[in-house]
Amino acid sequence: MATTDPERPRASADGALEPHLPCDRLPDGTWVYAPVGAMLVVASGQRVVCHACGDALSAVTGVHTARHGMDLGTYRARFGLNRKQSLIAPVLGEARRVEGLRRWESNELVRTGLEQGREMARTGVLHDLGRAAQPPGTRRAQGRLAASREGASVALRADRDARAAAARERWTQQAQDLGFDTLQAYLAARVRDGSSAHRVRTELGCGGSVAVRLLAQMDDAPGRR
Incomplete structure (x- = not known):
């Protein structure tokens, strides 16, 4: 009982x-x-x-x-x-x-923000930000170092480089489909006509943060008129 x-x-x-x-x-x-x-x-x-x-x-x-x-x-x-x-x-x-x-x-802003977050995760930016927020020597900080750009293994860096190259090939093909010889020619034209990052993202099929970065690279290019 x-x-x-x-x-x-x-x-x-x-x-x-x-x-x-x-x-x-x-x-x-x-x-x-x-x-x-x-x-x-x-x-x-x-x-x-x-x-x-x-x-x-x-x-x-x-x-x-x-x-x-x-x-x-x-x-x-x-x-x-x-x-x-x-x-x-x-x-x-x-x-x-x-x-x-x-x-x-x-809400287009929500979609763009989420896409930027995914891109930051894919490129390792989120790992870097998280690592910077951790006290030196902690276990979590050590784990984030292994996943960051400079702390990644040779195999992980190679995989990231391969994915980046494949993505650039896709963007180049999209630019050529729009009538441009190269990706740079497409970007130069979009900078000249004041196109938004959203237009570039839509036309190339890339992330919002990538579109911003590609346009910024053209702005910084030497000799751009």
């Missing part, structure tokens, strides 16, 4: 469970209000239950976990959640997904 823990909250006199009734206990004796290692979804997907206090929330946010003396990373680790586990209720998550798609389809 199961033993009764005198410290565990009990049902009310009429037999109904009291709100925020814990369902498990951590090794240090702390009560938890949702299953360790999983998110407890309630209210038909509109709420998730905080492991630390039992509150039903649309999302377990950093502001909420701070009340329990934790950030989101500490919260996930303490309650056995994957570090990428979503802490958002499914209904809210789906609403955000739909809104994100709507913004992607209707």
Whole structure:
């Protein structure tokens, strides 16, 4: 027969469970209000239950976990959640997904910004920025060094160079399809007529940040008239 823990909250006199009734206990004796290692979804997907206090929330946010003396990373680790586990209720998550798609389809600035982010990731710029933000000698900084331009392995640099060359060939072909002999001739013409980076991005099929960089290179070219 199961033993009764005198410290565990009990049902009310009429037999109904009291709100925020814990369902498990951590090794240090702390009560938890949702299953360790999983998110407890309630209210038909509109709420998730905080492991630390039992509150039903649309999302377990950093502001909420701070009340329990934790950030989101500490919260996930303490309650056995994957570090990428979503802490958002499914209904809210789906609403955000739909809104994100709507913004992607209707807002050119959003599409351009995301494309620039992908380009920065592909070229290693994000690695460099992340490494610069880390204290010297930290494990994360060492990892970012290995992925940066100067810290990358010979094989990684070769792969990046090959992809860059292939991309330039594609842009050159696009320029030739538009009637220009070379990519440089195309870019020179676009600089002369004051074309935007968006036009270059659309015509060449490159990223927004790449288009900006290509035009800037033409501006810096010696002897350009």
